[in-house]
Amino acid sequence: MAKLNFGGVEENVVTREEFPLVKAQKVLQNEVVAIIGYGVQGPGQALNQRDNGIHVIVGQRRNSKSWDKAVRDGFVPGETLFEIEEALERGTIICYLLSDAAQIQLWPTVKKHLTPGKALYFSHGFGITYNDQTGIVPPAEVDVFLVAPKGSGTSLRRMFLQGRGLNSSYAIFQDATGRAFERVIALGIAIGSGYLFETNFKKEVYSDLTGERGTLMGAIQGLFAAQYEVLRSKGHTPSEAFNETVEELTQSLMPLVAENGMDWMYANCSTTAQRGALDWWKKFRDATLPVFNDLYESVATGKEAAKSIESNSKPDYREKLEAELKELRESELWQAGKTVRSLRPENQDPAAKSENKLHKSTAKQKFSSTLYHD
Numbered sequence: 460m461a462k463l464n465f466g467g468v469e470e471n472v473v474t475r476e477e478f479p480l481v482k483a484q485k486v487l488q489n490e491v492v493a494i495i496g497y498g499v500q501g502p503g504q505a506l507n508q509r510d511n512g513i514h515v516i517v518g519q520r521r522n523s524k525s526w527d528k529a530v531r532d533g534f535v536p537g538e539t540l541f542e543i544e545e546a547l548e549r550g551t552i553i554c555y556l557l558s559d560a561a562q563i564q565l566w567p568t569v570k571k572h573l574t575p576g577k578a579l580y581f582s583h584g585f586g587i588t589y590n591d592q593t594g595i596v597p598p599a600e601v602d603v604f605l606v607a608p609k610g611s612g613t614s615l616r617r618m619f620l621q622g623r624g625l626n627s628s629y630a631i632f633q634d635a636t637g638r639a640f641e642r643v644i645a646l647g648i649a650i651g652s653g654y655l656f657e658t659n660f661k662k663e664v665y666s667d668l669t670g671e672r673g674t675l676m677g678a679i680q681g682l683f684a685a686q687y688e689v690l691r692s693k694g695h696t697p698s699e700a701f702n703e704t705v706e707e708l709t710q711s712l713m714p715l716v717a718e719n720g721m722d723w724m725y726a727n728c729s730t731t732a733q734r735g736a737l738d739w740w741k742k743f744r745d746a747t748l749p750v751f752n753d754l755y756e757s758v759a760t761g762k763e764a765a766k767s768i769e770s771n772s773k774p775d776y777r778e779k780l781e782a783e784l785k786e787l788r789e790s791e792l793w794q795a796g797k798t799v800r801s802l803r804p805e806n807q808d809p810a811a812k813s814e815n816k817l818h819k820s821t822a823k824q825k826f827s828s829t830l831y832h833d
């Protein structure tokens with residue numbers, strides 16, 4: 460395991476160089492990896508492992524959309540696709556990839572099949588950390604660990620197909636066989652992680668719930684909505700307000716931040732933007748800091764978990780969710796976004812598309828020649 464320096468702090472990480480795929484294949488050669496649930500993470504993890512030569516089977520309810528999707532993805536009923544219970548029986552490593560609320564309902568069934576020596580794998584610390592609410596307490600004779608890809612299952616698959624790799628965290632909760640470390644790392648590599656960083660179940664779930672409620676989804680939507688509202692109330696058009704709030708961020712600035720960091724982006728915008736952004740970022744930090752503290756508190760006390768279990772377990776959960784998503788979808792901001800996206804040249808006719816490709820490659824050349832260290 461390598462120790463790497465992250466901004467002055469040393470952490471354990473496992474890279475593909477030190478734990479290559481051949482090693483993962485060797486560790487997993489006698490295992491049957493059962494992916495239980497074929498929603499968002501299930502397909503990404505199952506397909507990447509299958510392409511990486513791991514013996515993967517899928518367990519999913521028959522007569523469900525996810526079952527049909529697994530068939531479309533090449534899993535064969537009776538060979539590599541089974542009803543959940545049969546997959547639980549056949550698997551030596553159980554990847555529990557149902558939604559966190561559904562994991563509670565199915566737990567008694569899963570537990571029955573956790574015979575000594577098997578492993579129980581999660582992609583989230585939720586079920587174990589909040590076990591006073593979930594009732595998920597594994598038997599002592601099985602390994603329990605997690606690999607949590609830091610992104611959507613969709614990105615996990617896409618990046619794998621592009622030869623890239625989404626990074627993941629890993630944690631061991633219980634090492635019954637003495638092989639938990641090699642098993643969890645082998646799985647992390649086999650699902651296509653770029654590298655793996657160490658955590659524990661509690662830290663994984665606290666940071667994940669904070670992140671998705673915070674800057675990754677909740678806070679950013681809140682910031683977008685507030686700025687858009689101010690611009691609109693001051694007489695700016697929807698297209699202007701949307702472009703200055705979302706489009707420029709996702710299309711121009713965030714890709715630069717992804718490549719080179721916010722520090723580089725600040726150093727490479729206009730001096731006017733620099734002055735203003737340097738003056739204002741701390742005000743935004745100070746205004747939101749108390750909200751982030753409230754959020755973390757709500758996560759750490761189990762309130763967020765309780766809320767999500769409660770709402771996601773209701774029979775009318777899907778209808779209620781749809782109504783809330785509809786509000787977002789039909790808001791002027793995201794309706795304006797739809798039009799803006801449709802106007803992107805790559806979303807228009809094929810001629811425009813190929814012209815855009817050309818632009819992209821010249822832009823890339825130009826961009827790399829303006830890098831600082833050049």
Ligand SMILES: NC(=O)C1=CN([C@@H]2O[C@H](COP(=O)(O)OP(=O)(O)OC[C@H]3O[C@@H](n4cnc5c(N)ncnc54)[C@H](O)[C@@H]3O)[C@@H](O)[C@H]2O)C=CC1
Pocket residue numbers: 496497498499500501519520523525555556557558559561564565582583585607608609610611612613
């Ligand atoms: N969605 C994502 O990209 C990410 C998810 N995770 C974690 O991965 C795990 C799986 O999450 P998702 O893929 O989002 O799950 P999901 O919400 O897509 O559900 C997965 C599957 O559960 C099945 N299911 C739902 N209720 C069921 C029930 N009562 N009985 C049997 N099957 C049922 C559905 O058919 C579906 O195929 C969770 O622990 C989640 O926190 C971690 C990182 C990202």
Ligand SMILES: CC(=O)[C@](C)(O)C(=O)O
Pocket residue numbers: 608609610611612667671675
């Ligand atoms: C994609 C991801 O990792 C999230 C946002 O935490 C989730 O879907 O739970």
Ligand SMILES: [Mg+2]
Pocket residue numbers: 608609610667671
């Ligand atoms: Mg996450």
Ligand SMILES: [Mg+2]
Pocket residue numbers: 667668671
């Ligand atoms: Mg999450």
